[in-house]
Amino acid sequence: MIFDIFLLQQVINGLSIGFVYALMAIGFTLIFGVLNVVNFAHGEVYTIGAFIGLMVITALAPPLVAVVPLVLAAGALSGVGLERLAFRPFRRFTDEASQKSRAMREATLLSSLAVSIIAREIMMHLFGGDMQGVPSDYLLQRPVAIGPIMVATGSLVIFATSAVMLGALQFLLYRTQTGLGIRAVSNNQLGARYVGIDTDRTIVTTFAVGSMLGATAGILVGLYDGAISPHMGFAPGVKAFVAMVMGGLSSIPGAVACALLLGVSESIATEFLSSGWKDLITYSLLVITLVFFPQGIFGHGRERA
Amino acid sequence: MTDANTILSIDGLTRRFGGLLAVSDVTATIKQGELVGLIGPNGAGKTTLFNLITGFTPPSSGTVRFAGRDVTGLKPWQIARMGMGRTFQNLRVFPNMTVFDNVSVGAVGSFGQSPWRALFNGGAQSRAVSARSWEALERVGLADVAGEIAANLSYGKRKYLEIARALATAPRLLILDEPAAGLNDTETAELADFIRRLHAEGVTVLLVEHDMGLVMNSCSRVIVLASGRKIADGTPEQVQRDPAVLEAYLGVEDDAA
Amino acid sequence: MDVNVPDARILPSSTALPASATAWRGRQIFWTVVLLAVVFGAVPAAITATGSSYLAQIAITAMIFVILSASLNHITGTAGLLSIGHAAFYGIGAYAAALLSTKLGLPFIVTLPAAGLIAAFVGFLVAMPTMRLVSIYFAVATLGIGEMIYVILLNWVDLTRGPMGIRGIPPIELFGWQANTLLSRYMAVAVIAVVCVWVLHRLTHSYYGNALRALREDDQCADSMGIDVVRLKVEAFVVSTFFAGVAGALLSHTSAYIAPDNFRFMESILILAMVVVGGMGSLPGAVVGALFMIVLPEALRDIGDYRMIAVGATMFLSILLLPKGMLAEGASLAFVRRAFARGWTTMSGGTPVGWK
Incomplete structure (x- = not known):
């Protein structure tokens, strides 16, 4: 019985980690949808979100609820900047051939990688390479008893925030003109252009939305773990990326499901393995998935990309 | 039958x-x-x-x-x-390779390829591949553009390039x-x-x-x-x-x- | 299948163009001499003259990364399979050499090829299930496998001593001769690097190389030209990982100490950046890219900690301004054909095409 409760607790922890991965994976998926390229700087957006949040907290000490909108704004800004810097210069050619060309895809893959290196190094200089502590008032580590199980406030905040953001995203994508634009461009960029959608603006919006989700994930984890560092974005970035690929690259529900799966299996794995080995679980799941589902679990025979 | x-x-x-x-x-x-x-x-x-x-x-x-x-x-x-040599309905030349190199892939395919031969003992086969590729290019009349990048050819010429590549497989x-x-x-x-x-x-x-x-x-x-x-x-x-x-x-x- | 001998009318005849053929041979000798003179003459002379151990260290690192960059170019540039886990195979080679020499006391002459073969064997195991994957899926698989290997190096403490790394790896020695000085260490590494690049040069600058490039351009189409696509991809990956393993062994035996952090994701990215900056698919480009990315941060030592920013900025600017790299593939193939007489002369003379 004790063990069961413990397991349940681990599942809850895993779900909260999974939702963090999911928030990031959605950003990857949205951006892959509209541009058909991978944004390697997404992990840095997460880190920026955490640092902006921390700066706001240390400077102004606002209530927690006020931190989130500021982080959202910072995320949106960094997304727009990222698109300007690492993606737009490579969209000079808009015909179908170069949109599908491997060269262009690889160029933006590498340019986003280069921008991520630069961003991370700049943060290293501004904040130093060490972990930054979070003021204890803002730490989300207080345990709350729900029936027989103890849940950290951080988990609850992550669940609540993720639910709100997923709902808002759903609303945005399916109930607004902007969302229609994003879906149209994802489906067929040239076609969208022909029916009069401003594809450039849609792409920028997508980056802004995806980066808002990523930045929020960053500050949530920062407050939950109580430590923020310029390198913190790498691991969750890779795992969210893995979730996107396992989900089939272009499926948001697929990415969320796989992100939750990764989070829970990592959390449960720590019961059986020392924590150093837990990352092996993620990568093994990735490789096994790719071997048996070369297009991801939720991928639908997308054209050979 | x-x-x-x-x-x-x-x-x-x-x-x-x-x-x-x-x-x-x-x-x-x-x-x-x-x-x-x-x-x-x-x-x-x-x-x-x-x-x-x-x-x-x-x-x-x-x-x-x-x-x-x-x-x-x-x-x-x-x-x-x-x-069995073939061409494709919607042109599929190797765009970033030269015309000659495109055609040579057909010849290499039919001769079989191995890294050991490339390393130690490629001479005879290379000459045969070169000769057959050149012959195929001459047959379709593209010998004078052998060194061009394939993507730079006109649509019509790329059609003949595909045929030459198929011919090079003998x-x-x-x-x-x-x-x-x-x-x-x-x-x-x-x-x-x-x-x-x-x-x-x-x-x-x-x-x-x-x-x-x-x-x-x-x-x-x-x-x-x-x-x-x-x-x-x-x-x-x-x-x-x-x-x-x-x-x-x-x-x-x-x-x- | 027998090699059909085509009729004489279209065979290249060396007598048709005596002048040009001689000119070619002259150029080949010239360029070979220049390259060897720089690697085995100018650089050692500079190291001796300045007596700088720092310079020697950079030269050794540069040579190791030349092997890494050239080998990654083989799979990613030439065969078109984007690998972002190359450093893991570098790590396997380094650990194989380190463990074989410290635990079993095997000599360098054994550990060097063994490191390559072990890395190549792991590469083979990785390649078998992943070669069906296309484009980004393959890249992600290599990323995942690279991280798995890193996690194993870090956590299998009984074998690898985990984050503490392995110390006291013996220096390069050959039949009693030991590379004790930095200069002799450089010379040994340079000889091996030259051999590695020469092998990759023979493989890529040939009709076999054309078949690899065809995989990158359109693998289905290559398939219907009689090219065994899966086998060729596996071969290319195995060759590439073999040389990464060799580079790892060189690192072990020249630095005496290795730790898992030498083989992290960022290292894979650095190697990829070398290939990209130099020019995807261009072997001379991969070499130049490696030298550039190693020497640049050192040249920028005065700006201290900002040098990683400079590396990122260089990578960014090079993709933006030189999308085909410093030495683009097409131009570098033409250069190799002319300068190293690897091209095939056509009847009409003109520019060389094909391969000898």
Whole structure:
């Protein structure tokens, strides 16, 4: 019985980690949808979100609820900047051939990688390479008893925030003109252009939305773990990326499901393995998935990309 | 039924996609030295039949025999190496390679390739590959642009580049997939001349075409496919008079109207 | 299948162009001499003259990364399979050499090829299930496998001593001769690097190389030209990982100490950046890119900690301004054909095409 409760607790922890991965994976998926390229700087957006949040907290000490909108704004800004810097210069050619060309895809893959290196190094200089502590008032580590199980406030905040953001995203994508634009461009960029959608603006919006989700994930984890560092974005970035690929690259529900799966299996794995080995679980799941589902679990025979 | 002269024989070839019968019980042979056309209205199953013959799609039932061997279920490269050369409907040259290097891939494919030979003992084979690639380029008249990057060639020249690449495999059967697509009337006529010349030089050709004119003017025998079935097989004159063929083509036009 | 001898009319005849053929041979000798003179003459002379151990250290690192960059170019540039886990195979080679020499006392002459073969064997195991994957899926698989290997190096403490790394790896020695000085260490590494690049040069600058490039351009189409696509991809990956393993062994035996952090994801990215900056698919480019990316941060030592920013900025600017790299593939193939007489002369003379 004790063990069961413990397991349940681990599942809850895993779900909260999974939702963090999911928030990031959605950003990857949205951006892959509209541009058909991978944004390697997404992990840095997460880190920026955490640092902006921390700066706001240390400077102004606002209530927690006020931190989130500021982080959202910072995320949106960094997304727009990222698109300007690492993606737009490579969209000079808009015909179908170069949109599908491997060269262009690889160029933006590498340019986003280069921008991520630069961003991370700049943060290293501004904040130093060490972990930054979070003021204890803002730490989300207080345990709350729900029936027989103890849940950290951080988990609850992550669940609540993720639910709100997923709902808002759903609303945005399916109930607004902007969302229609994003879906149209994802489906067929040239076609969208022909029916009069401003594809450039849609792409920028997508980056802004995806980066808002990523930045929020960053500050949530920062407050939950109580430590923020310029390198913190790498691991969750890779795992969210893995979730996107396992989900089939272009499926948001697929990415969320796989992100939750990764989070829970990592959390449960720590019961059986020392924590150093837990990352092996993620990568093994990735490789096994790719071997048996070369297009991801939720991928639908997308054209050979 | 298969004599020594038969290069390709397909027997009862059938392919289902889910509930759809794309190709149904097609039987046909091609003899060495023939120039055969395969025609049919859109959606007749030409592309599927093509993919079944070249090994890209496995058949649901039936067999393909090529050059005296059962090749059903073999991989495309294995069939290609036995001497089946092909071109693609929508141009697929290797865009970032030179014209000569494009063609050489066909020759390398048919000779077989190994890293050891590249390292230690490539001389004789390299000379043979070079010579055969050059010969193929001269045959299609692209020798003077051998050093150009393929993507820079005009559309029409890229068509001939594809044919040269297929010729460099020293094909015992050359299958051309809708070579006239995207060409104007003059260019189509030139292409027809070129195909007849290849045939006169002894190349066995299967011409899969949508364009009736090209096939009727060039081929000695025509196979007609409609709704996945073979509905006619004979000289152009016979086929043109065949009521089943007329109905298939007119029927489609009715549908389209 | 026998090699058909085509009729004489189209065979290249060396007598047709005596002048040009001699000119070619002259150029080949010239360029070979220049390259060897720089690697074995100028650089050692500079190290001796300045007596700078720092310079020697950079030269050794540069040579190791030349092997890494050239080998990654083989799979990613030439065969077109984007690998972002190359450093893991570098790590396998380094650990194989380190463990074989410290635990079993095997000599360098054994550990060097063994490191390559072990890395190549792991590469083979990785390649078998992943070669069906296309494009980004393959890249992600290599990323995942690279991270798995890193996690194993870090956590299998009984074998690898985990984050503490392995110390006291013996220096390069050959039949009693030991590379004790930095200069001799450089010379040994340079000889091996030259051999590695020469092998990759023979493989890529040949019709076999054309077949690899065809995989990158359109693998289905290559398939119907009689190219065994899967086998060729596996071969290319195995060759590439073999040389990464060799580079790892060189690192072990020249630095005496290795730790898992030498083989992290960022290292894979650095190697990829070398290939990209130099020019995807261009072997001379991969070499130049490696030298550039190693020497640049050192040249920028004065700006201290900002040098990683400079590396990122260089990578970014090079992708933006020189999308085909410093030495683009097409131009570098033409250069190799002419300067190293690897091209095939056509009847009409003109520019060389094909391969000898």
